[in-house]
Amino acid sequence: MAKAEVSLEHLFRVFTKPEHDDSTLAKIERHLSDNVSDFLSQHVVTKKTSLEEIEQDFSSPILPDSPEFVSSHAQSLLEKLVAHSVNTYAPTFIGHMTSALPYFHLPLSKLMVGLNQNLVKIETSKAFTPLERQTLGMLHNLIYSQSDDFYARYLHSAEHSLGAFCSGGTIANITALWVARNHLLGPKPGFKGVAKAGLVQAYKHYGIENLGLMSSRRGHYSLGKTVDVLGIGRDNMISVESPKQILSPELALKVGKAYQESGNKLLAIVGIAGTTETGHVDPLNELAEVAKELGCWFHVDAAWGGATLFSGKYRHKLKGIEKADSVTIDAHKQMYVPMGAGMAIFKDPAASNSVRHHAQYILRQGSKDLGSTTLEGSRNGMAMMVYSSFHILGRRGYELLIDRSIEQAQAFASMIDRHPDFELITSPVLSLLTYRIRPQVLSHLEELSEDAQQNINHQLDALTVSVQKQQREAGKSFVSRTRIEVEQYHQQAVTVFRVVLANPLTTEDDLQAILDEQLAIAKQHKIFKSLHAINQAKIA
Ligand SMILES: *Cc1c(COP(=O)(O)O)cnc(C)c1O
Secondary structure, X not given: OOXXXXXXXXXXXXXXXXXXXXXXXXXXXXXXXHOHHHHXXXXXXXXXXXXXXXHHOOOOOOOOOOOEOHHHHHXXXXXXXXXXXXXXXXXXXXXXXOOOOOOOHHHHHHHHHHHOOOOOOHHHOOOHHHXXXXXXXXXXXXHHOOOHHHHHHHOOOOOOOOEEEEOOHHHHHHHHHHHHHHHHOOOEOOEOOHHXXXXXXXXXXXXXXXXXXXXXXXXXXXHHHHHHHOOOOHHHEEEEOOOOOOOOHHHHHHHHHHHHHOOOEEEEEEEEEOOOOOOOEOOHHHHHHHHHHHOOEEEEEOOOHHHHHHOOOOHHHHOOHHHOOEEEEEOOOOOOOOOOOEEEEEOOOOXXXXXXXXXXXXXXXXXXXXXXXXXXXXXXXXXXXXXXXXXHHHHHHHHHHHHHHHHHHHHHHHHHHHXXXXXXXXXXXXXXXXXXXXXXXXXXXXXXXXXXHHHHHHHHHHHHHHHHHHHHHHOOOEOEEXXXXXXXXXXXXXXXXXXXXXXXOOOHHHHHHHHHHHXXXXXXXXXXXXXXXXXXXXXX
16 A cells, blocks of 8 residues: 655645646546546456455455555555445436436536535525525425515515425434424423423423324334424334335324314324335325314325426326425435535425524524524535536426336336236336246236235235345346235235336336346246246146
């Protein structure tokens, strides 16, 4: 390892751009700029496959004592880190909500990092703060479409905010429900409000036994973190049974009423616009009415599905989202923005005043500092990447991308449906679907007894797990897996492949190749062989 001298002169050079730069770092930079996907595609199959092997490269707890030359460090990053990173750009990487990014983010992100603004307060961000407020306003408009007067009045108002920018959907959910909690348990005569007096006093003054949060069984695990952080307690996360993968308004009302009749209070109903596991959208319009009847907040978790609002053709699937008090959207999912961009959007521009915080040295009263209503403190200028994407792709560009993903998911679903050895488990509502391998000899599975189904499902579960792992390790493609209860098998939980279509460069040939590979792996498996033999014997 080439060690640099330990001197201030050397460190000054590290802080400045070299005049003639032919270092490894410069080469990496050029290589990345030339073609990021080329660069990444060299590393689809990594030499080291096991995590334990990779851990060997990161095993020393000793902090390096002396400086190292940037070039030599860059070289070691190439070898240890880049070579073993996951290629999320591959068109056959269709297992997660993280996908390829448009190329322009690479040069533009240099602006963000280079300027190193801190959005917590205007003194360290200036133009970035108005930009962030405008970006939040654009999303507010996309969801709620208020009048020009409304946006002229609130977009840059020091006493209001149309949303909170944060690092992701988890923080956005926590922020939205923090606002909801402080709103519900706010100040009243004789009580200073939960923000000052705390939960114990709040429950006492409002005569509440417990506060609860309701969502379908498919609610994202960040909601569990939310009730924990907010002090409500995980036992008060009411996950309502959802046989059809959605929260039934009738059941929500029934469960909510029963909960409130026993001395509790429902903080909020969370409607999900695109569940993480199956991509289903709750009946938002009806759930908004249920929330109204129960007198609670209505939050919509559209972290993944929110981008559907760009599509004139499919935005109707999110009908009722405009009735939500707050909405979570992740720009780092279907909005093709780099990791670390989430937003909570509030219908009422005054809503976030329930969490407003002032400090003397920053965040002074009446300032437009965004830090006074965000959970996080120091934050980077990630809003710029959202702002730029909105301009470079445009609503119509996004519409094309979203429509393509949804229609490709539909096409993939029919490929699976037509294939005798595969079974579509959940059809795509948006661009996410689940399926599994079910050998043709078992096409009558739905007609068998519950016990017989259970027995076979156990074997198919093991087959799915095994195929998914082997396919991942082979390194050509990646499909994820999850376990869900399904209607067609008496609510038995089954293990399924999960596919999220997002990369516009994924082709139908890629999808066909993924199915072919899965079936080829399965056919080598003893479970497939024995299921085949047994059932063929039965049929004969
Ligand atoms: C991804 C996701 C989240 C969490 O977002 P992060 O950005 O991972 O924190 C929450 N809810 C839903 C529905 C999601 O898809």
